[in-house]
Every structure is written in structure tokens, then in C-alpha cells.
Amino acid sequence: MISSAVAVETIAPLGHDEAMMVATAEYDRLxxxxxxxxxxxxxxSTDCVGWDVKAMLGHILGMLELQADPQERTRQIGAAAEVAAQxxxxxxxxMTALQVSEHAGLTTDQLREALHVAAPRGLAARRATTEAMRATPYDPQxxxxxxxTVGYLFDVVHTRDPWIHRVDICRAIGREPELTADHDGRIVADxxxxxxxxxGQRFTLTLSGPAGGAYAAGTGGEDLTLDGVEFCRILSGREESSGLLATRIVF
Structure with a gap:
């Protein structure tokens, strides 16, 4: 392991309180x-096939509504399960297709306003989850x-999702996303x-850019060097790759 690299086993998990601080900052940036x-x-058009920027933001609005209201969460999951079965x-x-479809009729001004209303509500509901609730098993199917667990879904996945979509939107409109080591770098490290x-393999990984860093597990494994954001785009399936980079992560 190279001496300047962070050993991956020492990276602290993204706990609930920290996740909520990161998620709050992320929605501010989005x-x-x-x-x-x-x-x-x-x-x-965005990197998500079939979605333009408006459709992507319709999905984000739907996810915020799902997070904020247990009845809405049950409705969306139930409707999506029926479609999946059929x-x-x-x-x-x-479920994401449902979210896009149900918000397609909003004007851009209405969608923008709805996002500003929904973000604090979704964050408040996530912040209020109990330890017992977060420990509940959840099958993503x-x-x-x-x-x-519900905690992994609410604290980790629902924090990564708006982050990767902010990157998607910035790429679509030709804008460099705001990236800092303390915020984006923490998401990437997680x-x-x-x-x-x-x-579970040995590797050394050097990620460039403000969200980057150097990481390693053991010695003698695959040696990878690439941009920190591009690393996440690859793992999300937005770009094809091979070797260890073929291991997918849910965003």
C-alpha cells in the first residue's frame, strides 16, 4: 500500500447525523x-437515457415526496411493484418512471418551486428517523x-442520488459542478x-480533482488512476468499464 493512500478499512461509514449534514448541503447545491x-x-438530454433535465428533476421531486410522507412512499412502491409484476x-x-410521469405536466417554474418546498420536508423526515427504523431490513429488489437497511437507503443512497444527478444536470447544461473536498470528497470516499x-480485492486508487484522493487495500492489486467524479459515474453504470471498475454501486 502506498504510504500516502488512505486504507479503505479506515474510512468511517457515513452515519446518520453526518449523512444529514451532507444531504442538506447537497440539496442546497442542487x-x-x-x-x-x-x-x-x-x-x-442527460446521461440517463430518455431523461432530459426536466424529467430528471421530476424524478428528484418524486423521491423527495417519497421520503417526506410514509403514505406517499407506500403508494409509490405499491404502484411500481404492480408495474414490475406485469x-x-x-x-x-x-418507480422512477412513475415519478417522472406524474410531474411531467408541471411547468418549469412550478417544478422549481415544488423542489424548494419538498427538499426541506424530505430532509426533515429523514432526519427524524429513529435508530430502530433505520435498522429495519429493506429489500431493494x-x-x-x-x-x-432503511438506514442505508435513507442515509446513503438518498444522499448519493441528488449528488450524481447534480453532476448529470451540470454535464447536460455544460456547467462545471461545484466540488469541494469536504463535501463531494466525503461522498466519494464513502x-x-x-x-x-x-x-473485496486489493487495489490502489488515485482519484484526481477536488472530490478525489488516494486509497488502497493491501498491496499488489489493480492500480487505478482517474477523476473522482468520473469514478462515480463509471460505478453508477453511466460509463462502461472492466476489472474492478465493473463493480456497480447504487446511486
Missing amino acids: LAVVDELHDEDWSR TGALRLDA LPGEPGW VVADWARRH
């Missing part, structure tokens, strides 16, 4: 991007994905630790 969108930006689609894909646990 909403700042939304507030600066020009009329022509909303229809620009079509063979993944429940998650059916994703091929090859192990069982989660992804690195999750990725390392999943493949």
Missing part, C-alpha cells in the same frame, strides 16, 4: 443549479444487490469504501 437553469436548459421491469425503474467492500 437547488442553486436549478435556480440558474435557462429556459433552453430544461430540455437538454411487465418484468425492475421495481426501481418502474435489484439483481445482485444484497439486502439493505463510495470508495462501499465499492471496496463489494469486490
Whole structure:
């Protein structure tokens, strides 16, 4: 292991309190991007196939509504499960499609306003989850994905999701995303630790950019060098890769 690299086993898990601070900052950054969108930006294609910027933000709004209201969460999951049973689609894909469809009729101004209302509500509900609730098992129904807890879903996945979509939107509109080591670097470090646990192999990893860092597990493994954000885009399936980078992470 190179001496300057962080040993992945020493990366602290993203706990509830820290996750909520990171998520709050992330929605502030995302909403700042939304507030600066020009009329022509909303229809620009993103890296998520079939979604333009407006559709992506409709999905984000739906996820915030799901987080804020248990009844809404039950409704969305139930509707998506029915579609999945009928079509063979993944429940998650059916749910995100539902979110996009149900918000497609909003004007861009209405969608922007709805996001500003929904973000604090979703964050408040996540912040209020109890330790017992977060320990509850949750089945994501994703091929090859192990069982989660509600805490992993709410604290980790629901924090990564707006982050990667902020990157998607910035790429679509030709803007550099705001990136800092303390915020984005912490999200990326958590992804690195999750990725390392999943493949269990030795490696050295050098990630460039403000969200980057140097990480390692053991010695003599695969040696990887790439941009920190690009690393996450690859693991999310937005770019194809091989070797250890073929290990997928849910965002």
C-alpha cells in the first residue's frame, strides 16, 4: 500500500447525523443549479437515457415526496411493484418512471418551486428517523444487490442520488459542478469504501480533482488512476468499464 493512500478499512461509514449534514448541503447545491437553469436548459438530454433535465428533476421531486410522507412512499412502491409484476421491469425503474410521469405536466417554474418546498420536508423526515427504523431490513429488489437497511437507503443512497444527478444536470447544461473536498470528497470516499467492500480485492486508487484522493487495500492489486467524479459515474453504470471498475454501486 502506498504510504500516502488512505486504507479503505479506515474510512468511517457515513452515519446518520453526518449523512444529514451532507444531504442538506447537497440539496442546497442542487437547488442553486436549478435556480440558474435557462429556459433552453430544461430540455437538454442527460446521461440517463430518455431523461432530459426536466424529467430528471421530476424524478428528484418524486423521491423527495417519497421520503417526506410514509403514505406517499407506500403508494409509490405499491404502484411500481404492480408495474414490475406485469411487465418484468425492475421495481426501481418502474418507480422512477412513475415519478417522472406524474410531474411531467408541471411547468418549469412550478417544478422549481415544488423542489424548494419538498427538499426541506424530505430532509426533515429523514432526519427524524429513529435508530430502530433505520435498522429495519429493506429489500431493494435489484439483481445482485444484497439486502439493505432503511438506514442505508435513507442515509446513503438518498444522499448519493441528488449528488450524481447534480453532476448529470451540470454535464447536460455544460456547467462545471461545484466540488469541494469536504463535501463531494466525503461522498466519494464513502463510495470508495462501499465499492471496496463489494469486490473485496486489493487495489490502489488515485482519484484526481477536488472530490478525489488516494486509497488502497493491501498491496499488489489493480492500480487505478482517474477523476473522482468520473469514478462515480463509471460505478453508477453511466460509463462502461472492466476489472474492478465493473463493480456497480447504487446511486
